[in-house]
Amino acid sequence: MSTSANNLDQHFKLYPNPVEEELRVSLVGFKAQSFEIKNMLGQTVIKGSYSNTIDVSKLESGMYIIQLNIGEKTKMKRFIKE
Secondary structure, eight states: OOHHHHHHHHHEEEESSSBSSEEEEEEOSOOOOEEEEEETTSOEEEEEEOOSEEEOTTSOSEEEEEEEEETTEEEEEEEEEO
């Protein structure tokens, strides 16, 4: 695994997790262009331009994956919607 990938892991955080209404994304030192939130079936349920706060209040309870598109790379993390 490359150093830049490790750095990206260290600088990409989600909170609160689990989340009820607003998911906050902390991405230090990198600039994401867009995001997608997918359910566990791989279906995209929300997508848009990157923002450090994302309204997830309309999602049903369960586990989801957020994918950030950072240049030609993508980074994914799981989170739980209560």
